Amino acid sequence: MSQAPLSGVTSAPRIALCPGQPLLSAEATNRLLLRHGLNRELARALVHEAVAAVIPLSAEEELPLIAAHVQALGIRSEADLAPWLEERHWSRDDLRAAATLAERLRRWSHWRFEHEVEIRFLDRKQDLDRVVYALLQVQERELAEELHQRLKAAEMTFADAVRQFSLGPERDTQGLVGPIALSAIAPELSGRLRAGREGQLWPPFLSQEHWCVLRLERQLPAQLDAEIRERLLHDLFSTWVNSQVEGLLQGSALAAVPRPEEADSP
Structure with missing residues (x-):
């Protein structure tokens, strides 16, 4: 069975891959997006753009972001920038939007989810x-x-035992692993370590194809520091974005993105 041509019918509105040169019909573009799994990324881009649009930045705030973005691209001069933009059919507004997107998303996520960070931290602390x-x-x-x-019985050290007998990659570190988050450890180990005390030595147990002897050396409880706070904010924002993306893919319209100034209004 032959497939319909991707170019679509000539009378339909057309999508330009190169500005000023319409090529694909909207129907053909939609089919391409679905076939190649690009619809999800397009939906995510729509959500990001909608969020960025509600966060204003002053020219003084934008300029260093644009300069850093251009430098990261390896562009060293205005003479190099102009052909780079032309090659991509970008305007200066496109460059400004790309360079400031991450900061706008960061500011919105801080405003929107800052009050939820401590609750999320307590939920995920373990x-x-x-x-x-x-x-x-x-x-x-x-x-x-x-x-x-x-x-x-302290007849040998853990390091000596590992060096002589262990089969795992821990041989390279004299048996020591970490610091590492409990969530990143295999369940057979993390369950014991979560409930253990420093210095506790567990009897042998089977994990996958190996018999393991495990000892808890140090416990490092998580603190809600700047790094963890940023990670949790990122997680909260990503969860929200994913929910908006799923809605778009199911045919729902994108809800209006809350604006910070609206929350401050009486």
């Missing part, structure tokens, strides 16, 4: 907590039990 642990992995259960007893 996953954000980090640990340092020592791990020994061997093939035979009997060897794991023998090494566990020798470690428990």
Whole structure:
């Protein structure tokens, strides 16, 4: 069965890949987006643009962002910038929008979700907590039990046991792993480490194809510092964006993006 030509009918409104040179009908463009899985990225771009549009920046705020963006592109002079823009069919407004997009999104997400950060932190704290642990992995259960007893009796150090017998990548660090978030650790290990105490040594247990001996070295509870705050704000914003994208893909209209000044109005 033959497919309809992507160019579409000549009378339909047409989409220009190159400004001033219409090429594809809207119908053909939609089919291309769906076939190649680009509809989700287009929806995400629409949401980002809608958010950016409600965050004003002054010229003084925009100029350093544009300068940094241009420098990151490897453009060193105005003489280099003009042909770069022309090659991409960009206007100066396109450059300004691209250079300031991330900052506008950041400011909106701070305004919109700042009050939710502490709640999200408390909900996710157990996953954000980090640990340092020592791990020994061997093939035979009997060897794991023998090494566990020798470690428990302080007849050998964990580093020596790992160097002589361990089969995992922890051999390169004398058995030490971390600091690492509990959420990034295999469930067989993280469940024990989450409930353990510093210095606790667990009897051998099977994890995938290896018998493991595990010891908790250090607990590093998460603190709501600037880095964690930014990460949680990013997560909250991404969740909101994804919900808007899903709505667009299901045929819903994009809701008006709240403006900060509207919240400040009496």
